[in-house]
Each structure stands twice: as C-alpha cells, then as structure tokens.
Amino acid sequence: MNEKQQSLLLESAARFAPPKGVKLSYGTAGFRADASLLESTVFRVGILAALRSLKTESVIGLMITASHNQESDNGVKVADPSGGMLTQDWEPFADAIANAPDPHSLLQLIIEFAKKEDIGFEGRQPVEVLLGRDTRPSGEALLDAAKQGITSIVGAIGTDMGVVTTPQLHWMVRARNRGMEASESSYFHQLSSSFRCLMDLKPEGIRKNGDDNALVVDGADGVGGEKLEHFKKMLTELCIEVRNWGDGMLNEGVGADYVQKEKVAPRGFGPADAGLSGSGVPVWTGMLIG
Incomplete structure (x- = not known):
C-alpha cells in the first residue's frame, strides 16, 4: 500500500x-x-x-x-x-x-x-x-x-x-x-415473470373460489410495503391489498416480529380479518421489509 x-x-x-x-x-x-x-x-x-x-x-x-x-x-x-x-x-x-x-x-x-x-x-x-x-x-x-x-x-x-x-x-x-x-x-420484471411460470404449473381442474387470487399484506410501514404498491401493478393475476405502508412508524405495532412476539394482529387488522387465513385469503405480515 x-x-x-x-x-x-x-x-x-x-x-x-x-x-x-x-x-x-x-x-x-x-x-x-x-x-x-x-x-x-x-x-x-x-x-x-x-x-x-x-x-x-x-x-x-x-x-x-x-x-x-x-x-x-x-x-x-x-x-x-x-x-x-x-x-x-x-x-x-x-x-x-x-x-x-x-x-x-x-x-x-x-x-x-x-x-x-x-x-x-x-x-x-x-x-x-x-x-x-x-x-x-x-x-x-x-x-x-x-x-x-x-x-x-x-x-x-x-x-x-x-x-x-x-x-x-x-x-x-x-x-x-x-x-x-x-x-x-428489471427486478420486478424477473420476479413477475417467475411468478407467472410458477402459476403455469398449477394443475388444471383445481376448484377455485372468489378468494383464490386475493392477498392481504402488512407492509409494516417500511420499504417493502412501498415497493409492493408498485410491484402489484405487474401482478394482474393477484388482487393484492397492502396495509400499513407509510402512514405510521416503521415496525411500531406492525410487522412479523411484532406479531410473533406479541401474539396479536398488526395495526390495521381487526376482528373482520380474523378469519382471512382460514377462508383461503393469505395474509403476509412484514415479509417485505428490507
């Protein structure tokens, strides 16, 4: 040197x-x-x-x-x-x-x-x-x-x-x-293309209901929720609802870590959402935070 x-x-x-x-x-x-x-x-x-x-x-x-x-x-x-x-x-x-x-x-x-x-x-x-x-x-x-x-x-x-x-x-x-x-x-393009390839592998004849393409995401008021709001426009096969993506403090009463530790639903989710997972509508919480 x-x-x-x-x-x-x-x-x-x-x-x-x-x-x-x-x-x-x-x-x-x-x-x-x-x-x-x-x-x-x-x-x-x-x-x-x-x-x-x-x-x-x-x-x-x-x-x-x-x-x-x-x-x-x-x-x-x-x-x-x-x-x-x-x-x-x-x-x-x-x-x-x-x-x-x-x-x-x-x-x-x-x-x-x-x-x-x-x-x-x-x-x-x-x-x-x-x-x-x-x-x-x-x-x-x-x-x-x-x-x-x-x-x-x-x-x-x-x-x-x-x-x-x-x-x-x-x-x-x-x-x-x-x-x-x-x-x-380019990242969004590759991710959406890969998702479509995955969906093409789904066997034909599987019974569908109205919730099959619905997805609710807790964005934990972080970068993941913000990015998903943009990315979901490329995933027309899914109906994505992003909650908690910028109107609160990062990870304050939201996010996967909060839910795991407190054993309660994140902010923005209430009694009406209690049966979402059981009804076939997936709920992701804090999965997209950087």
Whole structure:
C-alpha cells in the first residue's frame, strides 16, 4: 500500500471516531445497533466493501437496514458478488476494523489483512460498491458515511441505488456481475415473470373460489410495503391489498416480529380479518421489509 493510499485512509478515518465503550459484532444480519452509534462502523464497512471488490474483482453490495428492528435502530451488511451474504471468512476482519480504537490501529489492520489476502492496490480492476438503504430517517447520514469509507480506497466508487429492499440490492449485485441490467424495473420484471411460470404449473381442474387470487399484506410501514404498491401493478393475476405502508412508524405495532412476539394482529387488522387465513385469503405480515 503506497503512501497516498495510507494518507487517504488516515485522513478519512479521523472524521469518524468510534463510540467509546461500544463493541459490535458482525453476524448474519451484519452490524446492528442504535443508529446514533453506527456512523463509524458504517464508514469502516464501506472500506471493507471496497476491499472485497478489489479482492473478487467484482461489484459488491452494501445495504443499510435493520429489518424488523425499531425505527431508531439501523444496521449495515455486505452482499458478495453472487448476491449472497458476505463470506464468513471476512467476518473476523469486519469485527476487528469496526472496533479499532483509532485511525492508526485501523490502518494497521487493513495493511495486514490486505497482505494476508493478497489484495493489490496497483494496476487493479475497477472497484464499485452498490449502495442501498431502507426508509429509516438515519439512513441518509449513514449512506454518506458508507460512501466516504468506499472512496477512502483510491479509485473506488459507491453507486447509490436509492431506497430498496434488501433482496432487491442483493439481486442487483448479482445482476451486475452477470452482465445484466441492475434496475428496480428489471427486478420486478424477473420476479413477475417467475411468478407467472410458477402459476403455469398449477394443475388444471383445481376448484377455485372468489378468494383464490386475493392477498392481504402488512407492509409494516417500511420499504417493502412501498415497493409492493408498485410491484402489484405487474401482478394482474393477484388482487393484492397492502396495509400499513407509510402512514405510521416503521415496525411500531406492525410487522412479523411484532406479531410473533406479541401474539396479536398488526395495526390495521381487526376482528373482520380474523378469519382471512382460514377462508383461503393469505395474509403476509412484514415479509417485505428490507
């Protein structure tokens, strides 16, 4: 690693001091915590994502979300070139850099890891990280921290894909690495086409009733409900009703986690809905949150 690269990392890291007394660990859901504690961590995950792009010579994804957690929380996770989760081999490095106490300690960890992984900083392939976030208010500031982490690796760029669900971002990463168009419209097109293929496999002669094509979804006031409102226009085979998709606080009295823990129906569902599942009308709750 040359002097220019080291100086850029030190200069950038100095703007994002880690919170004192906080130790974070990267797991299946990435890093999650109160959003006020995450700026430094998201910055450093941006560095990790850029290094991962260098290592794999592929596009990598970085998603800012805490899924079913309360709105004041947030999180960050990395998507590998296949669209899957970050390889477990890199999780200890994620933990180490997230908890490095100062810029010089962080730099030393990066130098050692780059040497171990044989990550070259000279004559390399283009480095790109696709960025996504959910609807949490803290998302924009954390997105900026991620971008600064990515661009602290010389020549790396972060491409903002906007407010998306986690599955959308993972699909976009996979699509880009397979030479496909990585857009929301392309994602919806493939999903709707796959659904129609699935429906074509339905045996003929099965008895239908008026509720066969009805679907009620609890959007948990998150990004999933918002996206489904757009996507359902492409699924003319289904009659989809989305409840709780922007008129309340994210995951407050809604969502799969709330229903599972409290053993009650989500906000927006009442006694008249009690027999929906039994009558043949599927009810999904919080399944589409990023």
